[in-house]
Amino acid sequence: MRDYIALAAKSHHEWWRYVVGAFLIFIIWQLGTIPFIGAVSYKLAIDGGDLSSLGNYETLMGTLDSNLTFFLMLLSFAVGFFGVWLIVKFFHNQKFKDLLTTRAKFDWRRVLVGFSIVGFFIAAMTIIDYELNAEAYLWNLKWDQFLILAAIGIIMVPLQTTFEELYFRGYFMQGLGVIFKNRWLPLIVTSIGFGLLHLGNPEVGKLGYVIMVSYIGTGFLLGIMALMDEGLELSIGFHAGNNLITALLVTADWTAFQTESILIYTEEPSVGFDVLIPVLIIYPIYLLIMARIYNWKNWKSKLFGKVNLPETES
Structure with missing residues (x-):
């Protein structure tokens, strides 16, 4: 059986x-924030x-042009x-x-495939909600700004999401897996x-810590x-589709990405049982679709089994 985690044992994989x-x-990742902080500081x-006020999120988001802010973020x-x-x-x-x-x-x-599944769902749900609740949205399409946003998003968002996948589902998952020689601990810790x-x-500041259920649930899904x-590959595509399509379609003044999107959500957000719907209903449907496409089997061993390292383990 192919074992993604065990691939790390082919290289130097000591715990330290x-x-x-x-x-x-x-x-290195944090060094990449220097241009953004520097540009905001210069403008101020x-x-x-x-x-x-540099530590204030509103200052960081509101000082520069929104497309420039998006790029530098x-x-x-x-x-x-x-x-x-x-x-x-x-x-x-x-x-x-x-x-x-x-x-x-x-x-x-x-x-x-990963990109398309989530992208289609987000686009469809946004269109449906707009049709049913149009008063909650402000039409914001300005073609000159949107095309710049789209160019930035198509290039930079996949880099953002792929980095997160490589860091969490890649580096940390493989590292924890070869150190502890199981699959369940890396899944839980990285999620x-x-x-x-x-x-x-x-x-989180706007909706409260209950929204963490969604973030952690997304971690488990990926x-x-x-x-x-x-x-x-699937998690890279899914993560990129989720972030890119959302950034292009809709934003609000309380979201991490405040972009020149097509729509702006203007109502005050509220969180209730609906925060559990994606985690408990939508995400399992995503997994079932992918399992059907790729004929996934042996769920128990792949999610909770041992990691068998090669005989050449160092």
């Missing part, structure tokens, strides 16, 4: 390398603004992507392909960690995809 490597990737300085993830490649290649001596998939070649068709990554998002399919 993953501790150091994860830290170095994080530092020339406008006579208060530099002490995503730039740090592109730098983080480079950081993953750097650490994997030179610190672990691992083939980058082995961080991505067990297949002989990276499967772009799987990326397209919760992915959710906690979004703890600083403005949605982790299950990676383990069942023995590769990251």
Whole structure:
């Protein structure tokens, strides 16, 4: 049986390398925020603004042109992507392909399937809600700004989401898997960690910690995809489709991405049982669709079984 996690055993996989490597990737990722912080600081300085407000999310989002802000926000993830490649290649001596998939070649068709499934659903649900609740939306389509947004999004959003997949479903999942030699611990730790990554998002401040159910649930969804399919192609496509289509279609003044999207949601958000609907109903449907397409079997062993490392384990 192909084993995505066990691929890491072909390279340097001592536990301390993953501790150091994860830290170095994080530092490189954070270095990518310097252009954004620098641009906001410069704009505040020339406008006579208060530099002490740099830690305020509204200041970061509202100081620059929205498309420039969007680009600079995503730039740090592109730098983080480079950081993953750097650490994997030179610190672990691992083939980058082995961080991505067990297949002989990276499967772009799987990326397209993952992207299409979630993209179609988000577009359909947005159109339906707009038709039923049009007063909750402001039509915001300005072609000059939207086309710039689309160009930035098509290039930068996949870099953002692929970095997150490589860091969590790739580097951390493989690392934890080869260290503890099981699949359930990496799934749980990376899913919760992915959710906690979004703890600083403005949605959490607006909606409360209950929204973390959605973020952590999404982490589990993406982790299950990676383990069942023995590769990251589906989760990479799904994550990119979710973020890109959302950024292009609709935004609000309380979301992480405040873009020149087609629609602006203007009503005050509320959270109730509906936060559980995607996690308990929609996500299982996604998994069933993919399981049918790719004939997934052995769910118990793939999600909770042991990781059998090669005899050449170092």
